[in-house]
Amino acid sequence: xxxxxxxxxxxxxxxxxRVTLRCSPRSGDLSVYWYQQSLDQGLQFLIQYYxxxxxxxxxxxxxxxxxxFPDLHSELNLSSLELGDSALYFCASSTGGVLNSPLHFxxxxxxxxx
Amino acid sequence: xxxxxxxxxxxxxxEGNPLTVKCTYSVSGNPYLFWYVQYPNRGLQFLLKYxxxxxxxxxxxxxxxxxxxxxxxxxxxxPSALVSDSALYFCAVRDSGTxxxxxxxxxxxxVLA
Numbered sequence: 134x135x136x137x138x139x140x141x142x143x144x145x146x147x148x149x150x151r152v153t154l155r156c157s158p159r160s161g162d163l164s165v166y167w168y169q170q171s172l173d174q175g176l177q178f179l180i181q182y183y184x185x186x187x188x189x190x191x192x193x194x195x196x197x198x199x200x201x202f203p204d205l206h207s208e209l210n211l212s213s214l215e216l217g218d219s220a221l222y223f224c225a226s227s228t229g230g231v232l233n234s235p236l237h238f239x240x241x242x243x244x245x246x247x
Numbered sequence: 248x249x250x251x252x253x254x255x256x257x258x259x260x261x262e263g264n265p266l267t268v269k270c271t272y273s274v275s276g277n278p279y280l281f282w283y284v285q286y287p288n289r290g291l292q293f294l295l296k297y298x299x300x301x302x303x304x305x306x307x308x309x310x311x312x313x314x315x316x317x318x319x320x321x322x323x324x325x326p327s328a329l330v331s332d333s334a335l336y337f338c339a340v341r342d343s344g345t346x347x348x349x350x351x352x353x354x355x356x357x358v359l360a
Contacts, residue, residue: 176350233279238290
């Protein structure tokens with residue numbers, strides 16, 4: 134068990150809808166990362182937060198947004214959903230301060246857009 | 248920009264044989280390298296990381312990685328493969344400038360009984 138909790142595990146929704154994915158990092162970790170994993174595109178970095186502040190942005194669509202709250206949990210909001218947004222969405226956390234500290238991943242949220 | 252490459256989409260090995268999953272890297276400055284494993288419908292699990300000065304790093308589940316600075320490689324190895332090692336393996340590098348973790352495209356390992 135990595136200590137990173139993601140909810141929900143599965144989400145099925147229709148095109149055009151909006152969903153929120155939630156992540157609780159490992160105890161003591163200040164940094165949260167979001168990744169998207171689809172069959173044909175591997176693991177794509179979306180966004181990183183450190184202690185409530187956005188630190189790095191990857192290939193995140195404008196329809197997607199995220200935030201990290203004072204208790205360090207994070208939410209990824211996906212809106213105007215399209216079929217192509219169907220994927221596994223992972224949250225990962227790390228201590229953030231040390232460059233060789235590894236990421237610890239949750240088990241992901243599988244999003245299916247119909 | 249920092250990057251990693253995993254040249255093999257899939258590696259097949261017989262149970263009991265040694266296995267190698269390849270990774271090459273491109274970094275400016277010190278390399279911060281990691282290996283992860285992903286089982287079906289699960290998140291990535293951390294296996295091991297490069298420790299400066301150690302050319303052979305030991306990790307979880309009997310895995311180890313060989314660091315070669317001249318070849319800019321960080322290959323994952325195990326002396327004797329198990330069927331249960333069959334999974335998707337990712338090499339990653341951490342960008343010291345942006346703090347991003349950059350993952351390779353993954354290598355699917357199949358260990359045949």
